[in-house]
Amino acid sequence: MGKVLVLFDTQSGNTGKMAASVAEGAASLAGTEVRLKHIDEATGEDLVWCDGAAVGSPTHLGQPSWKLKKWFDECGVWGRVDGRIGTSFSSEGGHAGGALLTCLSVQLVLMNFGFLILGITDYAHYAYTLHYGATTVREPRQPGDIAACLALGRKLALAVRNGHVDVMEEGQTGPRLFREKPREG
Numbered sequence: 001m002g003k004v005l006v007l008f009d010t011q012s013g014n015t016g017k018m019a020a021s022v023a024e025g026a027a028s029l030a031g032t033e034v035r036l037k038h039i040d041e042a043t044g045e046d047l048v049w050c051d052g053a054a055v056g057s058p059t060h061l062g063q064p065s066w067k068l069k070k071w072f073d074e075c076g077v078w079g080r081v082d083g084r085i086g087t088s089f090s091s092e093g094g095h096a097g098g099a100l101l102t103c104l105s106v107q108l109v110l111m112n113f114g115f116l117i118l119g120i121t122d123y124a125h126y127a128y129t130l131h132y133g134a135t136t137v138r139e140p141r142q143p144g145d146i147a148a149c150l151a152l153g154r155k156l157a158l159a160v161r162n163g164h165v166d167v168m169e170e171g172q173t174g175p176r177l178f179r180e181k182p183r184e185g
Contacts, residue, residue: 025153062098
């Protein structure tokens with residue numbers, strides 16, 4: 001039905017716990033194959049393999065961790081994953097700590113790789129939205145934290161169950177690059 005990659009960085013373990021719940025939510029849809037990978041063990045080929053990815057990072061000054069950004073900088077598959085579906089999740093140290101900004105920053109990276117971003121209008125629990133991804137304050141231990149992660153994974157699995165959207169032209173193997181500026185006029 002679909003292949004979902006849950007890719008994450010974690011330092012305190014909180015984002016890792018979120019990732020496990022996101023993976024559980026994705027796996028709850030029959031026929032979904034799920035890979036749960038810390039960035040230290042993932043390769044760019046994991047992105048190529050998937051139809052959709054949920055990417056998680058701890059929040060650092062309102063941004064993803066440097067390790068996650070470096071992983072994307074060096075994974076070597078830019079231009080080979082256009083049309084896959086992506087979403088994000090993040091843990092933060094306190095309320096208004098920047099987790100939504102981190103989710104949006106992760107989504108910007110995914111968009112640069114050609115991912116289509118999954119926006120979710122549902123509420124996962126009382127006062128828990130998924131519009132920009134799932135977020136928690138520290139460890140995901142509240143029922144709403146866990147429900148948000150489970151729902152994010154399941155919604156991603158639903159979005160990819162028929163495969164990712166292929167936006168490449170027939171025979172195209174990577175992005176079209178225009179190396180020269182067109183002449184004016």
